[in-house]
Amino acid sequence: MVCGHCGSREGLSVIQEFSNSSSLSQAISLENTPPEIRKELEKALSQKSKKISTFEPTNPVSMIQSFANDQGIIDVAGIIVELISSGLSENDSKEQVSEWMQQSEIEGMVIRLPSGELMLL
DSSP, X not given: OXXXXXXXXXXXXXOXXXXXXXXXXXXXXXXXXXXXXHHHHHHHHHHHHHHSOOOOOSOHHHHHHHTBXXXXXXXXXXXHXXXXXXXXXXXXXXXXXXXXXHHHHHHTSEEEXXXXXXXXX
């Protein structure tokens, strides 16, 4: 083992193992928090983690592409329904799709038509 921070190989031991990066990140944040406010942070993080869905969509780009018709018009409502059926709440699904579409517009993957529809390029 090598310390990722200082490169030392001496005096290292495994204190705890984590199955995912978010758990590791949370543990490191708590360890780096002053003891007098650590309990408050733990409480806030546990409430936040209850609100966050564990949903992880496959690939947003492929999902957007699969919901485009022959003319390239994207069925945004269809993507939202798909996300809802995969376990994401309706509000979170709408927010997620909105973010994807905005990012896709920025990247030049889609354009917004005068009708308000989005077209895959």
